[in-house]
Amino acid sequence: MPKNSMKNTSSSGFTLLEILMIIVVIGISSAITVPSWLAFADLQRLKTAQDQVYRAMRQAQSQATKNKLTQQVSFREQDGIVQWAVHLTTVNPSDAMWNNLDPNVRLDEETTLQKSNGIRQIQFDYRGNVRQPPLGRITLSTKSSKSSKSGGKAKRCVYVSTILGAMRTGKEHDKADSNGKYCY
Template sequence: MNTQAHLPSLVNAKNILNDPSSSGFTVLETLVIIIIVGILAAVGIPNWMTFVATRRLNTAQNEVYHAMRQAQTQATKDKLTWQASFREQNGIVQWAVHPATVNPSNANWNNLDANVRLDSETNFQASLSSVQEVRFDYRGNAKDLGRITLSSKSGGKAKRCVIVSTILGAMRTAKEHTRADDAKYCY
């Protein structure tokens, strides 16, 4: 075996490792990359936070809608008046579905996302314990018309509503509008 033949390639490898022009990124290149990443983060993070807040509102809106539908379904199934109840307890919006004869404080409460709040546009009748109540009679007809409006605790203009619009119990969902209608943005 001839070790002399491998010697020039080892010498070239050693010279390349010692050459400062080929040893990696310069300080200037590293700073440019850091600045570019910083600019992209400054532009992208607020958009990402808005996206996350909107997703949370959409999820909470779906939970509220399904709670109301569950109360309506149970009312027709059991031939009794059922209700969906909503409250804010310790900064957390909660919901419960139960017969109207059950005191809401004894109901099984479920939490919505901690970053969601009941908006001031919510206009269902509130009981003495500030529980918003949506009741359905034995035929599934709504005894109360109105809306549950949710917004983000972190602010922003995003709102999500679940609206009981007819006494027959028709429900729909809505989101914020850019113009108010009778001082309401979620209609």
Template sequence: MRFSCAYLSKIRVRKKSSIEGYTLLELLVVVFIIGSLSAIAAPSWLAFLNIQSLNAAQNEVYRSLQEAKNNSVHQKLTWQVSFREQNEISQWVAHPQTVNSTLLKWHDLSSKVQIDDAETTFTQSSGVWRVQFNFKGNVNGQLGRLTLSSKDGGKAKRCIITSTLIGAIRTAKENRSPQNGRFCY
């Protein structure tokens, strides 16, 4: 069997292209670029996730306060929302004031969130913060705030504030300058 020169040159070209690829240097440059971009983006992504956890926890606490306020009006009883840190997990429970909170099922907030002791001003006893709403839905003279911060650090804070005696509840986040020694107002 006789092959022409043109046919043999095509075979050689195919063989040559099948063993070609990227050099080690080219692969290292690509890996370096991907690593650099990841190092730049990772902290921003983690901060974004922390803020999302704080926002979700803030919404959950806000809803728990609204639930207690609504229940106090509908049932004509004093309702309370209790907060605590148990096994490094922040928890809450809404219940009538006459019911012992230790007997109830507590709801966990995100494991990435903690209650900021320094900025929380709700009434506290035995490691449990509480706020009460009377039969009219008014705060029982206990104005204050619950401040949440990230366990991973950072300056992001979220707070839930009972700001008037008639039971107004609002949310806020960290500010650049403190007011009365607190950054969340």
């Protein structure tokens, strides 16, 4: 048999058209999944921040009953980052140890906790009761989320709902409550 007839006539690899089709399919898949992934990530950030706020409030309430001293949980926005601190009411909030929430989370305008000198706060007495009503809530939203029907933001909230210090969490709804708020 001659040497030339043994040449391999098959070619391996992809054609330019096949590679272009793969790139188009990957691009379309990315365009569909990336916005969903970003919305999911924003929602996870909000849930985590909501949990941190809830635990901070419970911590202040627990320390108040344990130490038989009035405790306060304070919230502020510093350089665009929401922060919280649990401290005695005798301690100036600026001297407290502040903890940061996720940088993509912000205090929403639906927040109703009492505000003094730019700091939102609630106090718990030695029995764990709210020391100085009014009661209120912290409402959180993300800076980038566009998933909500109520103004473009997903929302999560933590309520202090009774003077006995009962707390609960809530989330955004499609319809406003009787006060025009979406997070309940």
